[in-house]
Amino acid sequence: MEPKNPSESIAVMTQMILPSDANPLNAAFGGRVLEWIDVCGGIAAGRHCRHAVVTASMDDLHFHASIRVGWVVTLRARVLAAFHSSMEVGVRVTAENPLTGEHHLTTTALITFVALNADGSRAPVPPLALDTEAERAALQAAHARRRERLDRKVRVSEWQRLLEP
Numbered sequence: 001m002e003p004k005n006p007s008e009s010i011a012v013m014t015q016m017i018l019p020s021d022a023n024p025l026n027a028a029f030g031g032r033v034l035e036w037i038d039v040c041g042g043i044a045a046g047r048h049c050r051h052a053v054v055t056a057s058m059d060d061l062h063f064h065a066s067i068r069v070g071w072v073v074t075l076r077a078r079v080l081a082a083f084h085s086s087m088e089v090g091v092r093v094t095a096e097n098p099l100t101g102e103h104h105l106t107t108t109a110l111i112t113f114v115a116l117n118a119d120g121s122r123a124p125v126p127p128l129a130l131d132t133e134a135e136r137a138a139l140q141a142a143h144a145r146r147r148e149r150l151d152r153k154v155r156v157s158e159w160q161r162l163l164e165p
Helices: 030-049 133-163
Strands: 011-016 052-063 072-082 086-096 103-116
Touching (some): 030 052, 030 072, 030 086, 086 133
Antiparallel strands (some): 072 086
16 A cells, blocks of 8 residues: 555534533633544545445544633644554644634644545555654654554443443
């Protein structure tokens, strides 16, 4: 499979925070921002592999600052690592006050997507063609996170049993 440049996966989305997107404090619902992160990340993953993708996990989700009603949100995603049938995608969310032009970072997330064939089986994904030291370092860090994520997946069942009826 031919390697693909990470820049080919870049996805950018823009949203405006409307009252229906906000909580009683006039700030964006975290869940709404999560929805947009998932969509933007899924677009980036799909661009990389040209298959349907599903979300497998979300790691390192951080809300850095609130987003006010009327502000414009920009989400930027790209594939950071490609494994066998999964990809790690980084998503960065910034907000702009349209009246002042001020921009700030609001949310960051790492999401793992799995590529699927039409029959629902896992599809292989192309490797990344890495050009810079920063891209190679990001891939190395993603491999370490993947190992941690797979280890955590085994341990998760311990606390999940506490939630059973």
